[in-house]
Amino acid sequence: MLLLGIDIGTSSVKVSVVDAASQKALASAQYPDTESPIISLKLGWAEQDPEMWWEQAQQAIKMCHATGKYNPQDIAAVGIAYQMHGLVLVDKNQQVLRNSIIWCDSRAVEYGDKAFEAIGEERSLSHLLNSPGNFTAAKLAWVKQNEPELYEKIDKIMLPGDFIAMKLTGAITTSVSALSEGVFYDFKEECLSKDVMKFFGFDEQVIPDVKPLFSSHGELKADIAAQLQLKAGIPVAYKAGDQPNNALSLNVLNPGEVAATAGTSGVIYGVSDQLTYDPQSRVNTFAHVNYSQVRQRLGVLLCINGTGSLNRWAKNLFGSNIGYADMNNLAKQAPEGSSGLRILPFGNGAERMLNNKLVGVHFHHIDLNLHERSHIFRAVQEGIACAFRYGLDIMRSNDMNPTVIRAGKANLFLSDLFAETFVNVTGVPVELYNNDGSVGAALGAGIGAGVFASPAEAFKGMEKLQVIEPNPNSNIEEVYQEWKVLLDKQLIAETAIEEEVGK
Structure with a gap:
């Protein structure tokens, strides 16, 4: 059985096809081979066209198929990892209304700051585990204030990975992890944040259906399946932000375990079992991929943009x-x-x-x-x-005091x-692994589709390449x-x- 993983990055899209039995990639491809443009109309702004991600994903899938190393009809599930915090808006016909305001865009800071003050700093931090800051909710507030006619046309808001899943399946879904990533989730009440929705004046109808992260987020449409040489009806069985996905790919799932990455941005991501937050919201806490209300697993994320x-x-x-x-x-x-x-x-x-x-x-x-x-x-x-x-x-x-940090080489x-x-x-010593976000997304799909009984089973074949100790x-x-x-x-x-x- 084969699994397909798609990693929607800021610079490019990478795709891997993984054999579930060996947990090894049979083929991987990245498109384009040069870095994707970021549209910056003003200082501090950063946008990308979601349709560009979709085109790149299709090209990378076709490049994997072109290797001839597998039969595309043997792919049984799809997983998606994506650049976090981006805002994608579609109308009732699932047409994109504007460029995505992506993770490193700074225009919405003042909107998040006003929400932080109005909701109350203590309540925001204890319920949201973050200031609304510059996250997806604040970006949507910017659109509401500055592009009101466009805002009225919104049917659903999405993160970048949700958009790619929509293009594949026609379904629009989210998860608790994704809601927390946009600072829409109340961890104390364990539901969509009434404080955020009320302060910004958002209609709850714009929020997609909430599904478990490891579950079916829609099935591949027949026309798209034919276009991509895949089997119609296979599920998109996993969606996660790139940093939770990177942690999953490194088997960082338990309290005290820590992952790092240094791609376009730099991240240290540690797992906690406490509803913890930084009083100044300089590091941020989100629901990890294995978060549940019974067994809370939080990802504490430090991000360096450049x-x-x-x-x-x-x-x-x-x-x-x-x-x-x-x-x-x-x-x-x-x-x-x-x-x-x-x-x-x-x-x-x-x-x-x-x-x-x-x-x-x-x-x-x-x-x-x-x-x-x-x-x-x-x-x-x-x-x-x-x-x-x-x-x-x-x-x-x-x-958060790591004794070792895991990273992909x-x-x-x-x-x-x-x-x-x-x-x-x-x-802190670093363990380097043969780790890849698209492979992690593929194995995540295997978990969501029931191919693996647990994340531990999915990543038992991890290869430690090197350990670097302080000099x-x-x-x-x-x-x-x-x-x-x-x-x-x-x-x-x-x-x-x-x-x-x-x-």
Whole structure:
């Protein structure tokens, strides 16, 4: 029996076809081979066309089929992972009403802040486990205020993965995990948040039917099945945000277990059995894939918006003629600490861990007679690792104290230098696995379709590739302390600017 996994990323869509018996991918494909565009009409805005994701998903599925390594008719279920927090709007004919306002868009911060104040900080945090901040509910409030005629046409709101499931099946569903991701879920009342819906004036009819995360979210339509060479009627049996899915893919399901990823954004994601929250909502708590009202499993998420995106930016400007592997090798030629060069890596929207401030990327202490591109490449990776440390310290202050972190050997963790710097600056060993979000989504579909009795069974074949331990001879702690001073000064400056503009 075969399983199909679709991972809707910001940069591209990846698809894998997995053999359920061996839990191994028979074929994988990514489309496009260049990074997808992000539409930014104003500073801090970020949008993508949902139909672009659908086209990319179809192309990646067809590319997998073209390998000839399996019979597409043997695929029995579909799973979907997706970039979190995006807002997709459709009318009664399931037509997209506007571009999706995606996860790193910052326009709705003030709407979330007003809701936080009106609902009450203590009530918001204890019931929602978050400030409404810049999440999906606040994005919808922005549309309601600024595009009222379009808002009136809305039949259903969705997250990116819900949209792809709709295109495959015609059904529109959600889950508790997805509702919590949009800050629509009340954990104390265990239902759709009346506070959020009332404050923003949302009609409950725009919320899709709530289904268990591991269950059928619709069956493949005959016309789409024929178009994609698949069997009509197979279920979409799993949908989850990319970070809960990454944790599932690493078998991070129990309290105290922690996963990390460093793709377009950087994330540390830990599992808790407590309704925990950060008083400043700098790290966020959502229902994990295995959450239930009886057995609460929460995902505590630290997000840094610009990790791989900063690395890509540096490559485009300073290494357009080389590949990422060459770039990593050049970075190794610079000494630890990059000869004093420091980079603050915050140029991809408002950073939740910095209280939703738009800080931007900042280079410090550039010496035109000393620093070469090798120093820039290393300082980028060190700056990203320092941002992870800064966020991890926030998680530690909220009783999330990992003794080991699991990560897939992908994206920035393909760089030995980055992985070692991450371990040294956080002081936490990292286990690297042959992990992939689309494979995780496929195996999640196997759980939802009953092919596997439990997540533990689905991921029993996980391969540990490497364990990286902290190096006691590293001097990266000194680098981090200097980096943190520079960040603190920048945050003070940003606050002063905001106060001056607000006068």
